[in-house]
Amino acid sequence: MKRILITGAAGFLGSHLCDRFIKEGYHVIGMDNLLTGNMANIEHLFPLKQFEFYNHDITTYVHVPGRIDYILHFASPASPIDYLKMPIQTMKVGALGTHNLLGVAKDKNARILVASTSEVYGDPLVHPQVEEYWGNVNPIGPRGVYDEAKRFLEAITMAYHNYHGVETRIIRIFNTYGPRMRVNDGRVLPAFFSQAIRGEGLTVFGDGSQTRSFCYVDDLVEGIYRLLLSDYHLPVNIGNPDEITIKEFGEEILTLVGNPKAKLIYKDLPKDDPKQRKPHIEKAQKILGWEPKVSRAEGLKRTYEYFKTVVQVPEVV
Numbered sequence: 001m002k003r004i005l006i007t008g009a010a011g012f013l014g015s016h017l018c019d020r021f022i023k024e025g026y027h028v029i030g031m032d033n034l035l036t037g038n039m040a041n042i043e044h045l046f047p048l049k050q051f052e053f054y055n056h057d058i059t060t061y062v063h064v065p066g067r068i069d070y071i072l073h074f075a076s077p078a079s080p081i082d083y084l085k086m087p088i089q090t091m092k093v094g095a096l097g098t099h100n101l102l103g104v105a106k107d108k109n110a111r112i113l114v115a116s117t118s119e120v121y122g123d124p125l126v127h128p129q130v131e132e133y134w135g136n137v138n139p140i141g142p143r144g145v146y147d148e149a150k151r152f153l154e155a156i157t158m159a160y161h162n163y164h165g166v167e168t169r170i171i172r173i174f175n176t177y178g179p180r181m182r183v184n185d186g187r188v189l190p191a192f193f194s195q196a197i198r199g200e201g202l203t204v205f206g207d208g209s210q211t212r213s214f215c216y217v218d219d220l221v222e223g224i225y226r227l228l229l230s231d232y233h234l235p236v237n238i239g240n241p242d243e244i245t246i247k248e249f250g251e252e253i254l255t256l257v258g259n260p261k262a263k264l265i266y267k268d269l270p271k272d273d274p275k276q277r278k279p280h281i282e283k284a285q286k287i288l289g290w291e292p293k294v295s296r297a298e299g300l301k302r303t304y305e306y307f308k309t310v311v312q313v314p315e316v317v
């Protein structure tokens, strides 16, 4: 049985990855310090003997007994309000945490896939974003702590590959959504769903003309699975190129939820908010034979079912 270490295991993506690798017959070792993770996401795995869990902060020395064949490094605060609240932890997990995990990979002779992000492209001047684009990042802006930590993550991962011959994979993840996103993580989809369900204003930042391209979590997980098992070590974009403005996205959620009390309201645009984002996915198509399968209409329907169960609606007295 192959053994895989997954950091950020109790998070949104980490928990879906634990499920997938359990399903594929792996022994999964989950690790998380629960800074932004939630044990409820992995509670169902605890009875399984193929699953074990370490509550550990990977910015300190990481020790895992026994053989490890693969590592998925997904630990990090990942929402803009999280990394504004926790700038130092965000930098430490991307830098020191990644260094520790690469050390484990080298020591155990394991293959490691690290989670990078479309944020390495910053507020992009090339559209859609191709992997060869170096990005337009403000290192000292509010997003700098996340963007630069992830750029460091890519650089040190390449260094371990080139200098130590460690088998590395780098995924650049674009906006992803689905069940188990945190209701209050501040990202646009949980914000809009909870506001629509509660009958509040959907807080569109700026005039809502900025674009994003949203990928359903199952598609992303399939891309990660294929990339891990591929022999390609340079960064690969995984995301859904179906681009939409934030205003239109809000309107889609209003229609889906159908709460007559909810409507769009407008707030200031946060500093350095990227104006456009859409992945160029030809590399993933050619190298991994991957492309997204779940349409936004279908993905939003599935995600709505989840948010209905977790969003608290205040009682009217």
Ligand code: UDP
Residues within 6 Å of the ligand: 079, 080, 175, 186, 187, 188, 189, 191, 192, 203, 204, 205, 206, 210, 212, 246, 269, 270, 273, 274
């Ligand atoms: N956004 C918004 N209202 C919200 C939260 C976010 O209009 O309540 C906008 C945000 O300004 C950005 C887009 O939605 O342009 C996506 O934001 P998110 O925080 O989900 O992720 P990002 O892609 O910016 O990292």
